[in-house]
Structures are given as structure tokens and as C-alpha cells.
Amino acid sequence: MRSGVGWRAVFVVAAKDGRLSGRTRDVLTSTVFFAGMLMLILGFALGPDENRLRTAAAGILWSALALAAAIAAGRAFASEQEAGALEALTLYPVPHETLYLGKLLSTVVQLVVLAVLVVPIAALVYGLGPDAGVSASSWFGFALVVLLGLVGFAATSCFYAAITVNLRAREALLPVLAFPVLVPVVLFSVRATGLLFAGGLSAETSAAVQLLLLYDVAAIVISTLLFPYAIES
Numbered sequence: 001m002r003s004g005v006g007w008r009a010v011f012v013v014a015a016k017d018g019r020l021s022g023r024t025r026d027v028l029t030s031t032v033f034f035a036g037m038l039m040l041i042l043g044f045a046l047g048p049d050e051n052r053l054r055t056a057a058a059g060i061l062w063s064a065l066a067l068a069a070a071i072a073a074g075r076a077f078a079s080e081q082e083a084g085a086l087e088a089l090t091l092y093p094v095p096h097e098t099l100y101l102g103k104l105l106s107t108v109v110q111l112v113v114l115a116v117l118v119v120p121i122a123a124l125v126y127g128l129g130p131d132a133g134v135s136a137s138s139w140f141g142f143a144l145v146v147l148l149g150l151v152g153f154a155a156t157s158c159f160y161a162a163i164t165v166n167l168r169a170r171e172a173l174l175p176v177l178a179f180p181v182l183v184p185v186v187l188f189s190v191r192a193t194g195l196l197f198a199g200g201l202s203a204e205t206s207a208a209v210q211l212l213l214l215y216d217v218a219a220i221v222i223s224t225l226l227f228p229y230a231i232e233s
Helices: 003-024 026-046 050-083 086-090 096-125 136-164 170-199 203-232
Strands: none
Touching: 003 096, 026 050, 026 096, 050 096, 050 136, 050 170, 096 136, 096 203, 136 170, 136 203, 170 203
16 A cells, blocks of 8 residues: 555545544443453452462453453454444455454554553552552563563554444454464463563563564454454455
């Protein structure tokens, strides 16, 4: 695709989705509520033991973010499909890859906003506040891990959302199809987060972050190349 026209179309699609999400706020509200309730329920189930809560924090936080990402990505194409505008969107005189990248960008932004709202809840429930001994460098590393993890979630979930958008049971099929592929990004994110909260930056943490970055690049490239076939199927 021509770089100028292509990237302009990407930002147009992302801006359109951003304005729609800003007006309705249905996706953000539902995902924040779902992720917050999941972390609160599991926090109460684990009991008041602070060491146990801190040990489980990384896995529970990323489970909540993964499920919320599936909800947000599922709405990426559903709004056009429900309005009967999906076919018209694919007829725009730009490569189909720009449609995927625009949806990916808007989904990542939504997930970042979600993380900004949800991570403080996790810090409060699981004892990760300033008195927990987590250094500032660990929090900066954690912010990078969150960004990379959310990009991986969005890249994979948006691709499978395009495959399932025309199916009746798309809400049920999307997690079934996407979650097996998301296992690596969940494992890398949980591992890096657990290491950062437990001991700060280390060679093992750096290796987990590098694997997460590799997953993101591979997911975006493969999904971008296959998206035209997925949306037309």
C-alpha cells in the first residue's frame, strides 16, 4: 500500500472508532466492570494473606486483561456489521490491510485506557502499593510489559474478530479461537510481571519482554497479511 494514503486511512479508521467509543462508552464500561469484578472476586477468594495475594496478582491481572481484550476486540467489527456498514467499509478504495491496522490501533488505545483504570484496582486489592517494595524501575518495566501485552492481545483478537464477525455465535467463538493463540502472550506477560514485582529488572525479565515483543511483531505481520482473506471469507 502507498505509505501516505495507507497510513492516513489507518488513522481515519482509528479516529472513527475512537469517536464512536467516546460517545457510547459501552465497551469501556463493560470491560472495566468485568475486569474489576473478576479481580475483586478472586482477591476475596484468596483471602487476606498478603504474600499469597502478591504471588497471584500477575496471573489474575493478565487473565482479566485477556478476557477484557476479547470483549473489546469483538466489538471492533460488530458495530459495522450490526449497522450493515461492514461491506461498505471494505469497498473503500484503500487496501484492506489499512482497515485491520486502524481497528488494531483503536483497540490498543481502548485497552490502554482500560489498563489505566484496572491496574490501580489490582494494586489496591493485591497489595502492590508503595509499601510493597516495588521499585520505580519495576513499575516502568511493568508499563512496557502492559503495552506489549495489550498490543499482542489486540493484534490476535482483532484478526479473529474479523473471521467471526458474520457468524451468529461470534461472541462465543471469538474466545474459543483466539485464546489458544494468546497463550504465549499471556505466559510471557505473567512471567515478566511476576519477576518485576518480585525482584525488579533482571536478565530473565529482559528475555520475557523480548519474547513478548517478538510475538507482537509476528502477530501484527501475519494478521496484516492474512486479513484481506479473512474479511472476504
